[in-house]
Amino acid sequence: MKTLELSFLSEMEKTVRITIDQPVEPIDPAQVKAAMDSIIAANVFLDTDGNALTEARSARIIERNVTPIEIEMA
Numbered sequence: 001m002k003t004l005e006l007s008f009l010s011e012m013e014k015t016v017r018i019t020i021d022q023p024v025e026p027i028d029p030a031q032v033k034a035a036m037d038s039i040i041a042a043n044v045f046l047d048t049d050g051n052a053l054t055e056a057r058s059a060r061i062i063e064r065n066v067t068p069i070e071i072e073m074a
Contacts, residue, residue: 003062006036009055010047018045023061032059 004023008016018039036056039045043052 001064003064004032004059005062006032006039006059007057008036008040008045008053009057010049011051011054012047012049014047014049014051015057016045016047016053019062027061029059 002022002025004020004027006018006020008018010016033056036059040053040056045053047053
């Protein structure tokens with residue numbers, strides 16, 4: 001499963017991460033930046049202390065692969 005992780009900086013210099021499961025691919029960096037700017041402008045997300053997000057820091061795709069291991073049950 002892939003996740004898009006958006007990292008922001010808040011007014012108090014705290015890092016805030018927002019994750020989006022199963023993002024539409026291929027990822028367009030310009031659209032990601034525009035979405036991050038819109039999130040900041042809308043002022044709807046706050047850090048844990050209630051401070052607004054002020055800066056888009058980074059974005060990345062995280063991919064997690066899970067492979068079950070078959071074990072014998074006693």
